[in-house]
Amino acid sequence: xxxxxxxxxxxxxxxxxxxxxVGRDWEDVLARSATSTKTARTRRLVYSxxxxxxLAIVLATTPLGAMIARGFGDFSGWLSxxxxxxxxxxxxxxxxxxxxxxxxRFPKTPALRSLIRVRRDGVAYELFGFRAGDAFCLRLVASxxxxxxxxxxxxxxxxxxxxTPVLPLTVDAPIVDRVKTGRRVxxxxxxxxxxxxxxxxxxxxxASAQSSDLKGAVGGDSFLIINPRAASGAHVSSIKxxxxxxDEVVVPFTRSFFDTPVAGTSPTLPxxxxxxxxxxxxxxGWIARREPRGTAxxxxxxxxxxxxxxxxLAPDPGGVARVLVYVDRNDELCFGLVLVHEASAxxxxxxxxxNWPYPFTLGEVxxxxxxxxxxxxxxxxxxxxxxLFLADGESVAVPLKDNAFVIEAARSKYPFRLVAYDxxxxxxxxKTIQDPSIFRATARKSPPR
Numbered sequence: 001x002x003x004x005x006x007x008x009x010x011x012x013x014x015x016x017x018x019x020x021x022v023g024r025d026w027e028d029v030l031a032r033s034a035t036s037t038k039t040a041r042t043r044r045l046v047y048s049x050x051x052x053x054x055l056a057i058v059l060a061t062t063p064l065g066a067m068i069a070r071g072f073g074d075f076s077g078w079l080s081x082x083x084x085x086x087x088x089x090x091x092x093x094x095x096x097x098x099x100x101x102x103x104x105r106f107p108k109t110p111a112l113r114s115l116i117r118v119r120r121d122g123v124a125y126e127l128f129g130f131r132a133g134d135a136f137c138l139r140l141v142a143s144x145x146x147x148x149x150x151x152x153x154x155x156x157x158x159x160x161x162x163x164t165p166v167l168p169l170t171v172d173a174p175i176v177d178r179v180k181t182g183r184r185v186x187x188x189x190x191x192x193x194x195x196x197x198x199x200x201x202x203x204x205x206x207a208s209a210q211s212s213d214l215k216g217a218v219g220g221d222s223f224l225i226i227n228p229r230a231a232s233g234a235h236v237s238s239i240k241x242x243x244x245x246x247d248e249v250v251v252p253f254t255r256s257f258f259d260t261p262v263a264g265t266s267p268t269l270p271x272x273x274x275x276x277x278x279x280x281x282x283x284x285g286w287i288a289r290r291e292p293r294g295t296a297x298x299x300x301x302x303x304x305x306x307x308x309x310x311x312x313l314a315p316d317p318g319g320v321a322r323v324l325v326y327v328d329r330n331d332e333l334c335f336g337l338v339l340v341h342e343a344s345a346x347x348x349x350x351x352x353x354x355n356w357p358y359p360f361t362l363g364e365v366x367x368x369x370x371x372x373x374x375x376x377x378x379x380x381x382x383x384x385x386x387x388l389f390l391a392d393g394e395s396v397a398v399p400l401k402d403n404a405f406v407i408e409a410a411r412s413k414y415p416f417r418l419v420a421y422d423x424x425x426x427x428x429x430x431k432t433i434q435d436p437s438i439f440r441a442t443a444r445k446s447p448p449r
Contacts, residue, residue, distance in 0.1 A: 072165035073200030077221040084220030087112040115220030133318030146178035166241040168196035173369040192230025209234040252412040271389030279359035315399035323404035358429040376406040389417040
């Protein structure tokens with residue numbers, strides 16, 4: 001079989017389903033074909049026409065096809081862990097120390113990799129990457145008279161789906177300088193930073209901020225855009241990525257907490273719209289029995305509220321988020337989200353939950369410059385699995401363990417629809433998330449050092 005025939009076979013196998021009961025036997029097809037030179041030339045001509053037709057359909061109808069047409073690749077560099085190069089010993093030690101003193105204890109400190117290093121207007125920027133469970137994260141460190149640090153993550157499902165060649169993680173985060181005048185200290189905004197993950201084949205990433213064209217640094221399968229005019233209110237309004245041929249694609253992102261998405265959403269939200277059978281109460285047996293599942297809650301979280309029982313649960317054990325569950329002195333069940341250095345939570349008797357009568361309690365945290373929202377909560381014992389449907393037509397499985405769930409979803413894909421199924425596959429709960437402010441933090445602070 002020639003390489004040309006292998007290509008045709010690969011495309012046809014992936015895109016054209018066979019009738020039921022029919023197997024694929026490519027060699028048999030060739031064996032039964034004429035072998036004369038004239039027949040071979042005719043066969044190649046037919047293959048060329050068939051391949052062109054199939055390829056045209058693929059490129060016209062699939063997101064991946066659009067990426068292929070423009071010369072973009074996949075996220076294999078991130079998925080294989082080969083992006084950039086190992087970070088310096090000093091940076092890895094600083095990173096490990098921060099996580100050692102955080103509210104989340106990783107089984108092993110993630111390996112930090114250096115991706116991009118630039119210096120602009122007296123500020124040194126270094127972008128790092130690491131993986132924690134099924135989350136792929138970027139950490140930006142900007143050093144001048146003060147040190148600014150930002151960490152943002154994208155779920156593995158977004159890298160595997162390959163619907164866009166670039167995943168912005170943070171847009172227009174402020175970079176500040178520490179200015180001392182006499183005994184007073186001021187923090188002055190110097191610039192804004194936008195950074196994210198790129199797929200193979202991305203040669204350039206640029207942004208627009210009012211009338212300014214901002215060219216980003218690209219390296220280590222990532223990008224970094226510095227916006228010096230952010231201090232005067234010129235925020236990023238568009239992001240575009242191009243390949244080596246100069247072909248460009250518009251990258252979807254959300255500009256601010258309450259902005260409508262810039263691109264990438266659909267007016268029709270997929271997925272089921274109602275439950276097939278009701279569940280009247282949320283029952284979580286192990287909490288009622290006070291079983292010590294998950295891990296103990298570190299000291300310093302929510303000191304303002306006494307509790308009789310509390311645990312940290314990890315739907316994704318190696319990830320950067322935990323679901324907090326505790327029962328307060330009034331026997332109210334509380335739940336919340338705990339990140340590396342911050343947390344948010346709320347309490348209410350389950351019967352008066354605003355999500356009632358759904359078989360899960362639901363929270364959502366997003367905002368600021370971060371491009372991903374955290375959807376989390378607790379599910380009834382009857383819930384066996386959950387799926388999140390996004391406005392771009394995508395659906396992703398929601399990690400669920402010990403009745404706790406948490407998943408990251410791109411804010412440019414609002415609204416979301418969360419669907420719960422029982423062990424028989426019957427839909428027991430449906431909830432649509434329309435507004436990023438559906439769940440607001442009641443506490444936000446850093447742990448003791």
